[in-house]
Amino acid sequence: MDTFVIERQAQILTQLRDQGRVSAPDLARSFGISEDTVRRDLREMAARGECERVYGGAVLVAGETVPLKTRIGQSLDRKSMLGRAAAAQLPEGSVVFFDAGSTNLAIARSLREGFRLTAVTNTPAIAAEFAGRAGIELVMIGGRIDPAVGAAIDATALRQVEAIRPDLCLLGACGLTLDGGLAADIFEDAAFKRLVSAASKRSLAAITSDKLGHDAAFHVHPLNAPLSLVLEDDADAMLAQAIAARGVDVCRASGAAIS
Amino acid sequence: MDTFVIERQAQILTQLRDQGRVSAPDLARSFGISEDTVRRDLREMAARGECERVYGGAVLVAGETVPLKTRIGQSLDRKSMLGRAAAAQLPEGSVVFFDAGSTNLAIARSLREGFRLTAVTNTPAIAAEFAGRAGIELVMIGGRIDPAVGAAIDATALRQVEAIRPDLCLLGACGLTLDGGLAADIFEDAAFKRLVSAASKRSLAAITSDKLGHDAAFHVHPLNAPLSLVLEDDADAMLAQAIAARGVDVCRASGAAIS
DNA sequence: CGCGTTCTTGCATGTTTATGCCGAATCGTG
DNA sequence: CACGATTCGGCATAAACATGCAAGAACGCG
Numbered sequence: 001m002d003t004f005v006i007e008r009q010a011q012i013l014t015q016l017r018d019q020g021r022v023s024a025p026d027l028a029r030s031f032g033i034s035e036d037t038v039r040r041d042l043r044e045m046a047a048r049g050e051c052e053r054v055y056g057g058a059v060l061v062a063g064e065t066v067p068l069k070t071r072i073g074q075s076l077d078r079k080s081m082l083g084r085a086a087a088a089q090l091p092e093g094s095v096v097f098f099d100a101g102s103t104n105l106a107i108a109r110s111l112r113e114g115f116r117l118t119a120v121t122n123t124p125a126i127a128a129e130f131a132g133r134a135g136i137e138l139v140m141i142g143g144r145i146d147p148a149v150g151a152a153i154d155a156t157a158l159r160q161v162e163a164i165r166p167d168l169c170l171l172g173a174c175g176l177t178l179d180g181g182l183a184a185d186i187f188e189d190a191a192f193k194r195l196v197s198a199a200s201k202r203s204l205a206a207i208t209s210d211k212l213g214h215d216a217a218f219h220v221h222p223l224n225a226p227l228s229l230v231l232e233d234d235a236d237a238m239l240a241q242a243i244a245a246r247g248v249d250v251c252r253a254s255g256a257a258i259s
Numbered sequence: 260m261d262t263f264v265i266e267r268q269a270q271i272l273t274q275l276r277d278q279g280r281v282s283a284p285d286l287a288r289s290f291g292i293s294e295d296t297v298r299r300d301l302r303e304m305a306a307r308g309e310c311e312r313v314y315g316g317a318v319l320v321a322g323e324t325v326p327l328k329t330r331i332g333q334s335l336d337r338k339s340m341l342g343r344a345a346a347a348q349l350p351e352g353s354v355v356f357f358d359a360g361s362t363n364l365a366i367a368r369s370l371r372e373g374f375r376l377t378a379v380t381n382t383p384a385i386a387a388e389f390a391g392r393a394g395i396e397l398v399m400i401g402g403r404i405d406p407a408v409g410a411a412i413d414a415t416a417l418r419q420v421e422a423i424r425p426d427l428c429l430l431g432a433c434g435l436t437l438d439g440g441l442a443a444d445i446f447e448d449a450a451f452k453r454l455v456s457a458a459s460k461r462s463l464a465a466i467t468s469d470k471l472g473h474d475a476a477f478h479v480h481p482l483n484a485p486l487s488l489v490l491e492d493d494a495d496a497m498l499a500q501a502i503a504a505r506g507v508d509v510c511r512a513s514g515a516a517i518s
Numbered sequence: 519c520g521c522g523t524t525c526t527t528g529c530a531t532g533t534t535t536a537t538g539c540c541g542a543a544t545c546g547t548g
Numbered sequence: 549c550a551c552g553a554t555t556c557g558g559c560a561t562a563a564a565c566a567t568g569c570a571a572g573a574a575c576g577c578g
Contacts, residue, residue, distance in 0.1 A: 005525090005526075018394075018396075019373070019375060019393060019394045020372075020373055020392075020393020020394050021263065021266065021373055021393065021394075023261075024564080024565095025564095033527075033528090034527070034528055034529085035564080035565095036527080036528065036529080036565090036566095037526080037527060037528075039564085039565070039566085040526095040527090043566090054263045054264070054265055055263065055264060055534095055535065055536070055563095055564065055565085056261070056263050056264075056536095056563090056564070057263060059263065059265065059266070060393065122399075122401075124383050124386030124387040124389075124390045124397075124399060125387045125390055127383030127386070127387070127404065128383045128384045128386070128387035130383075130404075131383045131384055131404060131409050132406065132409060137403070138383075138403070138404040138406075139401070139402065139403050139404065140381075140383055140399060140400075140401045140402060140403075140404055140411050141399075141401045142381075142398070142399045142400045142401025142402065142411070142415075142416070142419050143398065143399060143401065144396070144397070144398050144399075145386065145389075145390055145397035145398065145399055147391065147397075150390050150391060152399050152401070156401075156419065157401070160401050160415065264535095264536075283554085283555095292537075292538090293537070293538050293539080294554090294555095295537075295538060295539080295555095295556095296536075296537055296538075298554090298555070298556085299536085299537085302555095302556090314544095314545065314546075314553090314554065314555085315553085315554070
């Protein structure tokens with residue numbers, strides 16, 4: 001059976017994301033094509049920025065391997081400021097679901113020592129942050145950890161979430177627009193978020209300014225449904241106003257509520 | 260198995276950060292390449308400022324915090340040594356369950372970059388270590404995280420484990436005696452370990468010397484059942500001999516690489 | 519159908535890279 | 549100083565690479 005070029009390259013990309021590396025001779029053997037063709041593919045993909053070419057094959061571009069870890073270091077100050085503001089919104093003693101995302105990790109870090117909370121999360125990084133902290137009752141949602149999301153969003157995870165009614169869920173989001181509402185870049189991730197959000201009594205999303213106005217592909221939560229937002233200090237005032245006008249409870253990282 | 264140049268250099272860098280020093284002959288042996296190539300690597304890395312070249316190998320650049328830690332925290336050093344020895348026992352491509360415990364965390368840390376493995380764990384700290392690592396397929400066992408154990412060992416966790424048959428399980432243990440075998444200090448934890456061990460095709464436990472001869476309250480695994488052990492270099496020879504005589508596959512973590 | 523175009527692929531070409539080996543120079547130790 | 553271990557540069561070789569070219573398939577168009 002012969003595959004199209006784009007199919008082959010997609011498969012190479014999958015293998016790359018899966019294993020972090022691909023070797024030209026191996027690919028040539030597994031596809032039954034010459035190494036020259038493989039190299040051509042890899043060159044094209046490297047030109048598109050999908051991988052990094054090395055002698056003997058290709059590897060992931062640096063930073064793709066640990067998206068969460070690297071994203072943290074970039075705008076730590078802003079993130080932690082946002083985290084503090086969002087953490088202040090969590091009622092003590094409540095059951096809170098922490099969705100995946102570096103912003104939510106920042107919120108977890110910002111919770112003051114000894115704060116009593118039942119934390120539910122599908123993200124190992126967040127769970128590790130909570131593990132061993134006094135006052136935190138921690139529930140981990142299990143399942144296969146999706147490498148792109150860094151959290152469990154498969155059927156096993158969904159089933160476990162169905163048994164839980166959190167008081168509040170902290171939604172991570174890849175984009176927020178006036179019309180599209182909260183949205184995510186990955187289909188399964190978005191589906192998972194929708195389910196968690198529906199199961200929760202309230203939803204809250206902390207959004208960095210770079211995500212404001214960005215239109216991600218998959219819908220998570222509309223702006224007319226009950227929702228709380230925490231935005232950064234420098235968030236576009238017009239957009240914030242417009243969002244608040246839709247009935248969303250908007251709050252700034254500096255502290256003053258708009259509505 | 261041939262590694263790319265950048266992979267090899269990344270592994271050297273990891274080992275460097277881990278131990279503060281690397282020796283050219285050791286690296287040559289462990290990678291199966293000539294010392295000349297190792298020296299070339301070290302020269303390149305030194306040119307990039309990633310290490311400092313010295314006679315016989317390389318050391319961290321001055322002004323790093325790691326060497327202090329490795330020299331002072333001897334137990335950490337011992338753990339990582341044990342971890343490396345145990346990590347060497349894991350077959351590439353297999354499904355491995357990582358039980359709770361700092362020793363198992365050390366094993367996870369010791370896995371070389373790009374090692375392909377399906378890791379199943381009930382411990383957020385270990386999951387966080389694996390999350391985002393290339394080549395690792397990660398499955399998280401969910402449930403309430405027992406604060407004393409730092410892992411999910413409740414009914415939800417048990418039910419998820421029942422659906423998995425790992426090729427190998429890495430058992431954490433609080434004590435190991437000739438008569439009692441592997442044992443744990445916490446009842447539920449021991450019960451969970453027994454179940455995981457029973458579900459797995461093979462069991463392996465890395466035991467620090469301070470646990471040898473310690474009799475913990477709750478039985479986990481007898482010494483006559485199929486079991487592999489990794490002991491430290493300075494483990495009591497008589498006891499090790501006696502354990503091996505019961506049919507247990509005993510292996511030592513030799514500290515040859517470090518002086 | 520016939521023809522030209524485009525795309526893909528494998529092969530042949532020369533070039534670059536990685537590696538091991540060797541000899542001379544250098545370093546550390548007694 | 550003497551000796552062995554280590555290092556560096558050069559050299560050879562095999563593998564991987566880029567490039568050009570030609571054969572073949574898919575496609576559009578008259």
